[in-house]
Amino acid sequence: MDFSVKNFTLNFGPQHPAAHGVLRLVLKLSGEEILRADPHIGLLHRGTEKLMEQKTHVQALPYLDRLDYVSMMAYEHTYSLAIESLIRTNKLYNRMVLPTRAKVIRTLFLELTRLLNHLMAVTTHALDVGALTPFLWGFEERERLMEFYERVSGARMHAAYIRPGGVSMDIPEDFLNDVESFNNSFCYRLNEMEEMLTNNRIWRQRLVDVGVIPLDVAKDFGCSGPMLRASGLVWDIRKICPYEMYKYYDWMVPVGSVGDCFDRFLVRIEEMRQSVSIINQAIRDLRIITGPVKVRSGKLKQPYRSTLKFSMESLIHHFRFFSKGVTPISENRPFAVTEAPKGEFSVELEVQDNTHSFYRARLRAPGFFHIQALDVTSRNHLIADIVTIIGSQDLVFGEIDR
Amino acid sequence: MDKRRTRLELVFPFLFPKLLSSTFFDPFTALTDKAVEFKNLIFLLKHSFLVKSFLNDFTAMDHPYLVRRFELKYQLLSYLFSVRFSLQRRVSSRAYSVDNLFESANWLEREVWDMFGVIFVRNTKEIRRILTDYGFQGFPLRKDFPVTGFFQVRYSEKKKRLIYFPLKVAELSLRTARNVDNI
Numbered sequence: 111m112d113f114s115v116k117n118f119t120l121n122f123g124p125q126h127p128a129a130h131g132v133l134r135l136v137l138k139l140s141g142e143e144i145l146r147a148d149p150h151i152g153l154l155h156r157g158t159e160k161l162m163e164q165k166t167h168v169q170a171l172p173y174l175d176r177l178d179y180v181s182m183m184a185y186e187h188t189y190s191l192a193i194e195s196l197i198r199t200n201k202l203y204n205r206m207v208l209p210t211r212a213k214v215i216r217t218l219f220l221e222l223t224r225l226l227n228h229l230m231a232v233t234t235h236a237l238d239v240g241a242l243t244p245f246l247w248g249f250e251e252r253e254r255l256m257e258f259y260e261r262v263s264g265a266r267m268h269a270a271y272i273r274p275g276g277v278s279m280d281i282p283e284d285f286l287n288d289v290e291s292f293n294n295s296f297c298y299r300l301n302e303m304e305e306m307l308t309n310n311r312i313w314r315q316r317l318v319d320v321g322v323i324p325l326d327v328a329k330d331f332g333c334s335g336p337m338l339r340a341s342g343l344v345w346d347i348r349k350i351c352p353y354e355m356y357k358y359y360d361w362m363v364p365v366g367s368v369g370d371c372f373d374r375f376l377v378r379i380e381e382m383r384q385s386v387s388i389i390n391q392a393i394r395d396l397r398i399i400t401g402p403v404k405v406r407s408g409k410l411k412q413p414y415r416s417t418l419k420f421s422m423e424s425l426i427h428h429f430r431f432f433s434k435g436v437t438p439i440s441e442n443r444p445f446a447v448t449e450a451p452k453g454e455f456s457v458e459l460e461v462q463d464n465t466h467s468f469y470r471a472r473l474r475a476p477g478f479f480h481i482q483a484l485d486v487t488s489r490n491h492l493i494a495d496i497v498t499i500i501g502s503q504d505l506v507f508g509e510i511d512r
Numbered sequence: 513m514d515k516r517r518t519r520l521e522l523v524f525p526f527l528f529p530k531l532l533s534s535t536f537f538d539p540f541t542a543l544t545d546k547a548v549e550f551k552n553l554i555f556l557l558k559h560s561f562l563v564k565s566f567l568n569d570f571t572a573m574d575h576p577y578l579v580r581r582f583e584l585k586y587q588l589l590s591y592l593f594s595v596r597f598s599l600q601r602r603v604s605s606r607a608y609s610v611d612n613l614f615e616s617a618n619w620l621e622r623e624v625w626d627m628f629g630v631i632f633v634r635n636t637k638e639i640r641r642i643l644t645d646y647g648f649q650g651f652p653l654r655k656d657f658p659v660t661g662f663f664q665v666r667y668s669e670k671k672k673r674l675i676y677f678p679l680k681v682a683e684l685s686l687r688t689a690r691n692v693d694n695i
Contacts, residue, residue: 151642151643152641152642152643152644152645155643155644157652157659159627159653160652160653160657160659161659164659327615329566329591330566330614330615330616331615331616332566332567332568332569332615332616343591345591350594351594454568456569458569458571458585460573469573470571470573470574470653472569472571474568474569478619479616479619482615482616482618482619483615486615511643512643
């Protein structure tokens, strides 16, 4: 009696809840073992790069919010940095230098955004693996974070708050007290979440030694952020090439040792604790530092309405800002790279003379590189493990498909 | 970081003056049109023991009026020195694939093929479309591709599936922000 054994091809998604959006994963299975995973992405492709070419520098900003819709401000911040590098920001151009208060507010919101993202990443990961409760706790906290977004910008998610030349407006009164009380209680929420998960036997059985990415493989695939740090490399762009206020604050970079899903989970949890510390330091600074939250120059932002009636130059700037956008002074290819919550996000723009839109805008999404590594990561794992691996990669298809 | 830089300069003395001025934000740039030169340089950056860079990003740009129409831009990152290298190359329609050197190259090349229509030869892995729809035609990030595209999609009740048919709206996108005026 002879049996013929055939490999089985399975479509995972695009409507599977554990696919975190619209991932179509074609799995080639031998029994329950994965032989090959072929991710089909692009189901959320909106042509952001092409659309940005049609807009002025200012109009293109909100597209960046829509890229990664769980950590919005981190992406618009990178874009703002790129635009600011269009204008030479050295000491000679005093009016172009970013005020310190704007930098601190940016740092505060970047870290709040990191909490927003990691809460989503960790708790939905737990949800996929089978723990529902942290999800409910985490999303309660996320709601409070999005309230902070709403209080400064009017929008819960797509804030367009960090803009070229500073932030759109100063933080409201009593805001810092509320962030501080949130921050203090958040440590306890994190402890609760860790009590639930870290030493949980089921959670460990599902995560430890699953989806190991060795360091050289992680580097070769261009992984960044928690994915790279979990594999053991101390690599954080906030330390390597500090921007905003990170240089002045006291914080550490958590790294893993094995590079499995559990390490990635631990790195994210520890990063949240570091974020809490950075937020506390930013609050302390914001209580002291006063002043404007935008550059003085009218070349990066719209001039104040009150000056419009008296100053000819303001009027010219106003007109040029709304008809042409930011006026490029130095002709170059602006480039900015930051440590977004998901990893290294970079914006590369090509500005040509006499135009008020980009010739080319390139957005490097960290998730694009992570999901490329999914095939090697999930090989010879069981089909249940692929859910764990996708969860630990923290995929959001807004940024992967762009 | 500065100490590590000096080690790099010992290895590549010819890069020395440019490297001093390059920072993490402002990568060291090399532009070459010769395939051999490019191949040697990228091989060196990848395999040299002291530099050991990895392909961090790869993208293209379209200049429709040039013969060598596409400008390819490889961005390499050395974790050891925290330095970026940006290698640029102009090609007409085809280029050698680098996916035997870097694992991350395959999807990036797939994206450039999908968006610009640059053909990558001598590839070791399959290069097919990645971001656009199955059966999509045209290369969206080329400058002669209008924002509205050439086709529109709707669900056909008869065929019980999505169908493509030629675009019926007036072509507005040629009048882009770029062409309107130069105020």
